[in-house]
Amino acid sequence: MNRWFPPGAATEPPPGTTRQRVRRWNLIALVPPLAVVGTALVVSEARTWWDAVVLVVGLLAALVVLERWTADDISGVAVAGLLVTAAVWPYGVLLADSPAAFYGLAIAGPLVLPRLSVRRRAAALGLAGYIAAVGATKLIQPQQDVAAVIVGYVLVPTAVVLIAIGFNFANHAFYRIMEQGRRHEAELAVYRERVRFAGDLHDIQGHTLHVVALKVMLAEKLVHGDAARAEQELREVGALVSDTIARTGELAHGRRRLNLSVELENAKNLFEAAGIRVTVERQTRVGVDGEADERIDGLLGQVLRETTTNILRHADATHVRLTLTDAGICIVNDGAPIGPLPVLGGLAVLRERLVGEGGRLTAEQRQGDFRTTATFPHPHASHPRPDREQERL
Structure with missing residues (x-):
C-alpha cells in the first residue's frame, strides 16, 4: 500500500x-x-x-x-x-x-x-x-x-x-x-543566505579598510613634510569611515538598496535548493527613471529577500509563485501554518519604508497560502511622503 x-x-x-x-x-x-x-x-x-x-x-x-x-x-x-x-x-x-x-x-x-x-x-x-x-x-x-x-x-x-x-x-x-x-535543505538555504550577507558586509568594509590603511600610511609620511596634504588625507579617512558606518547600518537593518533582478535569481536558487518548486510570472514593469526607479527596485528587492527568508524558515512550502507586474511584486507560497497571521517582523519595517516612498505592502494568510504583495500604484508619479500619523501599520 x-x-x-x-x-x-x-x-x-x-x-x-x-x-x-x-x-x-x-x-x-x-x-x-x-x-x-x-x-x-x-x-x-x-x-x-x-x-x-x-x-x-x-x-x-x-x-x-x-x-x-x-x-x-x-x-x-x-x-x-x-x-x-x-x-x-x-x-x-x-x-x-x-x-x-x-x-x-x-x-x-x-x-x-x-x-x-x-x-x-x-x-x-x-x-x-x-x-x-x-x-x-x-x-x-x-x-x-x-x-x-x-x-x-x-x-x-x-x-x-x-x-x-x-x-x-x-x-x-x-x-x-x-x-x-x-x-536540512531549507536550513542550508538559510545558511547560504547568511554567507551571502557576510559577503555583502565584506564588500562594504573590506575595500574601505584597505583604502583607509593606505591613506593613514600616506598621512604618516606627509605629516612632517606636507601637513596640509596629510590633513586632507585624514579628512578623507574620516569621510570613508563615516560612509562605511552608514552603509553597514543600512545592510544590518535591511535598508541597503538591492537589485530586484539579482534578488529574483537568488530567491529562485534558494527555493530550488530547498526542494521548493518556483513559478515566475513576468509582466512589463515600467518604473520611473533615474534615482526613483533604483529606489523602488531596491525596496522590492528587500521585500523579496525578507519574504524568501521567512518562507524558508517558517513555512512548509512546496510551491512558490513570484509575479512581477507594472506596479510591483507578489509572492505566494503554500504550506503556511494554520492559525492567525504571524508577526510580520522584518516585513513590518519594510512596510513603513514602502509607505514612506508612496508604496504599499500587504501580507495575508488564507487557506494555507501566504501572500505578500508590494506595490507602487503610480510608478511614473512622484512619491510624496504621507503623514505617519495617518498611515499606521
Whole structure:
C-alpha cells in the first residue's frame, strides 16, 4: 500500500492547499479499490446475514482508519479500529468459516503500527502472531483438513499482514527521511543566505579598510613634510569611515538598496535548493527613471529577500509563485501554518519604508497560502511622503 501524503501535519489540511490535493488523491486511489475488494469478499464469504453484518463492520472500521490515515490524523480512531477488526478475525475463523475475515485487520494494523512511538517491531510481531494463533484455532473444530487450514487460515493471512506491515514501515521511514532532507535543505538555504550577507558586509568594509590603511600610511609620511596634504588625507579617512558606518547600518537593518533582478535569481536558487518548486510570472514593469526607479527596485528587492527568508524558515512550502507586474511584486507560497497571521517582523519595517516612498505592502494568510504583495500604484508619479500619523501599520 503506497502513501503519497507526507507526514507532519497534525490536523486535516485546509481546502485548496497542496496537502489537501494530495489527500484527495489518496482517497480516490486507495479507498475505492480497497472498499470494492472488501465488498466482494463479504459477498463471497458471508453465509448468513449475521456473517455479512460482522464482516461489513470490520470492513467499515478499516476504511475509517484508512480515511483518517490519508488526513494524517489517525490517533483518534487507531485503537477502536484495531479492536473492531481484531474481533472480526476470530469470528470469521470459528463461526463464519471465512479465511478472508482478516482483511480489515490487514488494512488497519499496518497503517497504525508505524505510528507507534516505541516497540513498533514488537507490536508488528505481536499482530502477526495473533493472526496466526487465531487462524490455528480452526484446527480445534472436528473434521478439518489440516493442510488447508494451515495454508488458508495461518500462512496466507500471516504472510499478507507481514508484507503489508513491512511495506508501510518502509514507506513511513522513506517519507520521514524525505521530510528531514527537506528541512536540512531549507536550513542550508538559510545558511547560504547568511554567507551571502557576510559577503555583502565584506564588500562594504573590506575595500574601505584597505583604502583607509593606505591613506593613514600616506598621512604618516606627509605629516612632517606636507601637513596640509596629510590633513586632507585624514579628512578623507574620516569621510570613508563615516560612509562605511552608514552603509553597514543600512545592510544590518535591511535598508541597503538591492537589485530586484539579482534578488529574483537568488530567491529562485534558494527555493530550488530547498526542494521548493518556483513559478515566475513576468509582466512589463515600467518604473520611473533615474534615482526613483533604483529606489523602488531596491525596496522590492528587500521585500523579496525578507519574504524568501521567512518562507524558508517558517513555512512548509512546496510551491512558490513570484509575479512581477507594472506596479510591483507578489509572492505566494503554500504550506503556511494554520492559525492567525504571524508577526510580520522584518516585513513590518519594510512596510513603513514602502509607505514612506508612496508604496504599499500587504501580507495575508488564507487557506494555507501566504501572500505578500508590494506595490507602487503610480510608478511614473512622484512619491510624496504621507503623514505617519495617518498611515499606521
